[in-house]
Amino acid sequence: MAPSAAAQRIVIENCAIATVDADDTEYASGYLVVADNRIESIGAGRAPEGLENVVRRIDGTGHLVTPGLVNTHHHFYQWITRGLATDHNLFNWLVALYPTWARIDEQMGRVAAQGSLAMMARGGVTTAMDHHYVYPQNAGDLSGAIIGAASEMGVRFTLARGSMDRSKKDGGLPPDFAVETLDGALSATAETVDRFHDASFGSMTQVAVAPCSPFSVSTELMKQGAELARAKGVRLHTHGSETVEEEQFCKELFGMGPTDYFESTGWLGQDVWMAHCVHMNDSDIAAFARTGTGVAHCPSSNARLAAGIARVPDMLKAGVPVGLGVDGTASNESGELHTELRNALLINRLGAHREAALNARQALRLGTYGGAQVLGRAAEIGSLEAGKLADFVLWKLDTLAHASIADPVTALVFGAAAPVTASFVNGKQIVEDNRLLTVDEDAIARATRDEAQRLARIAAQA
Numbered sequence: 001m002a003p004s005a006a007a008q009r010i011v012i013e014n015c016a017i018a019t020v021d022a023d024d025t026e027y028a029s030g031y032l033v034v035a036d037n038r039i040e041s042i043g044a045g046r047a048p049e050g051l052e053n054v055v056r057r058i059d060g061t062g063h064l065v066t067p068g069l070v071n072t073h074h075h076f077y078q079w080i081t082r083g084l085a086t087d088h089n090l091f092n093w094l095v096a097l098y099p100t101w102a103r104i105d106e107q108m109g110r111v112a113a114q115g116s117l118a119m120m121a122r123g124g125v126t127t128a129m130d131h132h133y134v135y136p137q138n139a140g141d142l143s144g145a146i147i148g149a150a151s152e153m154g155v156r157f158t159l160a161r162g163s164m165d166r167s168k169k170d171g172g173l174p175p176d177f178a179v180e181t182l183d184g185a186l187s188a189t190a191e192t193v194d195r196f197h198d199a200s201f202g203s204m205t206q207v208a209v210a211p212c213s214p215f216s217v218s219t220e221l222m223k224q225g226a227e228l229a230r231a232k233g234v235r236l237h238t239h240g241s242e243t244v245e246e247e248q249f250c251k252e253l254f255g256m257g258p259t260d261y262f263e264s265t266g267w268l269g270q271d272v273w274m275a276h277c278v279h280m281n282d283s284d285i286a287a288f289a290r291t292g293t294g295v296a297h298c299p300s301s302n303a304r305l306a307a308g309i310a311r312v313p314d315m316l317k318a319g320v321p322v323g324l325g326v327d328g329t330a331s332n333e334s335g336e337l338h339t340e341l342r343n344a345l346l347i348n349r350l351g352a353h354r355e356a357a358l359n360a361r362q363a364l365r366l367g368t369y370g371g372a373q374v375l376g377r378a379a380e381i382g383s384l385e386a387g388k389l390a391d392f393v394l395w396k397l398d399t400l401a402h403a404s405i406a407d408p409v410t411a412l413v414f415g416a417a418a419p420v421t422a423s424f425v426n427g428k429q430i431v432e433d434n435r436l437l438t439v440d441e442d443a444i445a446r447a448t449r450d451e452a453q454r455l456a457r458i459a460a461q462a
């Protein structure tokens with residue numbers, strides 16, 4: 001679509017650019033022209049002469065410009081339960097934390113979402129997602145509060161409306177008071193899709209159907225959830241194959257491993273992405289590749305919870321779409337995505353493929369285009385190409401932390417988290433010099449501390 005005659009332009013010049021397009025095109029010194037909310041042109045050297053309505057020129061000297069980072073798995077509410085149960089595996093950690101999580105309310109949900117989003121956005125995330133699966137009775141409008149926080153911050157966003165209905169009494173892991181009913185979960189999810197999902201090109205808000213995990217969700221909710229998502233034309237998300245304990249649970253209860261269970265419930269397909277996927281054999285990976293099922297790789301959380309190392313190089317070789325996820329910050333206290341680019345690269349080198357596992361450019365692709373693919377938005381975001389949405393980041397690479405590394409993509413991925421001079425979403429700047437422009441970061445920090453303390457008090461009294 002050509003820009004309108006009145007389109008306002010922003011020109012960025014003199015920067016290195018990693019486009020993450022299909023050919024991995026890079027420019028040692030290039031330009032980017034933004035017209036309203038889209039990239040109009042990109043290339044080597046200086047921007048074309050004679051552009052009209054240029055409202056801003058940015059000198060990108062000393063910077064690398066990349067697509068904005070895309071986070072594909074998170075649980076925002078966990079921002080106010082960070083640093084707890086630090087030496088547990090997944091099941092023990094969940095059992096320790098469910099009782100606290102089951103006491104969150106709308107105000108806590110809003111503030112935790114603000115904290116989670118702020119931490120990611122100031123570190124270069126332009127598209128975020130939240131898998132929210134804890135909906136206590138009388139907690140208020142949690143989904144509305146979370147979506148409101150993303151919209152206020154100006155971040156592109158998918159709410160994966162989660163749910164749990166398999167509690168202890170049905171052989172599941174969560175306590176009985178922490179779950180919804182099958183009908184309650186389905187009708188609330190349908191209502192959330194109807195209220196918030198925007199399927200249009202450039203949409204800032206989307207909703208996915210996201211029952212939590214095999215050990216916290218009934219088979220009926222998995223099946224009917226998949227039917228609901230397909231009837232509404234939205235994506236499906238869940239946790240899968242995270243730990244050996246989950247694999248054992250599936251074999252004992254369903255007589256098959258997680259991937260076969262997902263297939264039997266309608267949960268493999270191009271419209272599905274799953275978090276973790278650590279314990280996948282060759283036939284599981286082939287099934288994901290054959291069906292186009294995506295993976296949210298969460299290396300830091302997998303290490304924190306001693307889950308294992310996902311076989312990302314094998315997935316990529318087979319053609320599985322793979323993005324990166326911070327995961328909830330109760331299992332990855334850092335809460336920012338640069339750590340996941342770096343850890344994806346480093347941790348996968350500890351696996352079978354050693355130094356050939358992933359390189360810096362593949363890691364950057366996971367955190368950008370790969371994320372866009374698994375969220376179903378690769379036609380809009382994830383690479384810098386004319387016609388795509390203007391979601392991009394200027395990383396400052398000429399300071400002490402990176403200046404002595406010649407290759408900018410190597411500096412970005414292997415080095416410390418780089419300062420973000422500017423981050424744009426949909427053509428609008430949301431970060432300048434590492435500070436959010438849209439919200440008051442210090443007020444959010446204070447509010448997150450207060451809400452974490454309030455939740456801890458309520459949980460202790462329960």
Ligand SMILES: Nc1nc2[nH]c(O)nc2c(=O)[nH]1
Nearest residue numbers: 075212213216239301328331
């Ligand atoms: N890493 C995580 N895995 C999970 N499985 C599940 O059912 N909930 C979680 C979670 O919060 N984090």
